[in-house]
Amino acid sequence: MKNYQIGDIASIMHVPTSTIRYYDKQGLLPFAKRDLNGRRIFNENDLNYIEVIDCLKQSGIPIKDISHFMTWCLEGDSTLNQRFDFIEEHEAILEDEIKNLQAQLAFLRWKKWYYSRAKEAGTETINFETGTSHVQPELRSIYEAEIAHS
Incomplete structure (x- = not known):
């Protein structure tokens, strides 16, 4: 060895x-x-x-x-159950953390797209309902449709 x-x-x-x-x-x-x-x-x-x-x-x-x-x-083998349970528990914790990170990443990608539109237009108001500072309700759907086709 x-x-x-x-x-x-x-x-x-x-x-x-x-x-x-x-x-x-x-x-x-x-x-x-x-x-x-x-x-x-x-x-x-x-x-x-x-x-x-x-x-x-x-x-x-x-x-x-x-x-x-x-x-x-x-x-040795007398602790197989403890080791399995330990790994299973930490696997579940990691899976939850990954889901959370994926959600955070998805949100950041949305905001990146949002700011990309604003940057291209030279103003953030492109993303707002006319005459307000409220984001267009359909904007998120537009974003999701664009990423689905890319």
């Missing part, structure tokens, strides 16, 4: 070495071994664990929760 040093892991994971050191200091890498010079060495299995840790961290999961998850991983 191939061994990796911290720089190798960082390069494979596209993260700074400080990230791997941080994970180790937080107790997330209890499996990490040291060579005779005190340098951390990892194997393929360790790399798999680090990929999981990094994914969970990038997903916004707190370190203490990742630590619990990693403990379950190292405990």
Whole structure:
């Protein structure tokens, strides 16, 4: 089995070495071994664990929760239910966050289109009902029709 040093892991994971050191200091890498010079060495299995840790961290999961998850991983099959439930719970949280972000992005795209029209006309009033500062009620439908055909 191939061994990796911290720089190798960082390069494979596209993260700074400080990230791997941080994970180790937080107790997330209890499996990490040291060579005779005190340098951390990892194997393929360790790399798999680090990929999981990094994914969970990038997903916004707190370190203490990742630590619990990693403990379950190292405990083996007796914790499969806890690990499944953990992943399922955080999957649902991420899906909700993605839906929220998609809604925010859709709104920003609408406003970008809105301001693009105003910029082209040289005035925001192009988007208003005549003689008011109220956005034309049908404007959103016009926008949605345009993006549906593009």
